[in-house]
Structures are given as structure tokens and as C-alpha cells.
Amino acid sequence: MNIKKLTGFAVVTAADGKRVSYNWTELDADGNTISKNNLASFTVMDEAVQAAITTIEEFIKPRLE
Numbered sequence: 211m212n213i214k215k216l217t218g219f220a221v222v223t224a225a226d227g228k229r230v231s232y233n234w235t236e237l238d239a240d241g242n243t244i245s246k247n248n249l250a251s252f253t254v255m256d257e258a259v260q261a262a263i264t265t266i267e268e269f270i271k272p273r274l275e
Contacts, residue, residue, distance in 0.1 A: 236248065
């Protein structure tokens with residue numbers, strides 16, 4: 211059984227709303243790398259995910275001042 215490990219993600223404001231891009235590495239049962247830097251993205255449609263993104267953005271805002 212292979213394991214997919216999330217290695218990074220970003221949230222971008224796009225014309226169609228918030229877009230989450232993410233990448234991962236796939237490992238076999240022994241920990242050997244099967245593939246790396248796999249990429250995918252999706253537009254956020256779920257209200258709970260949107261709320262989580264808003265929470266992170268509000269946390270960051272004071273750091274911009």
C-alpha cells in the first residue's frame with residue numbers, strides 16, 4: 211500500500227474564488243519514493259474550508275502592518 215504525504219499547499223485568490231494548490235510525495239510501504247512533486251488544485255466550494263482560509267488570512271493581516 212502506497213502512502214501519499216502532503217508536502218506543501220497554497221491558497222490563491224482567482225477569478226473563480228479561492229483556489230487551493232497542493233503537492234505531495236508518494237511513498238511505498240518501505241518508505242521508498244515512488245513519485246514526488248505531484249501537483250493538483252481545486253476551487254473552494256465548501257463553506258467550512260472557506261471559513262478556515264478566512265481564519266488564516268485574518269491571522270496573517272496584523273503581520274502585514
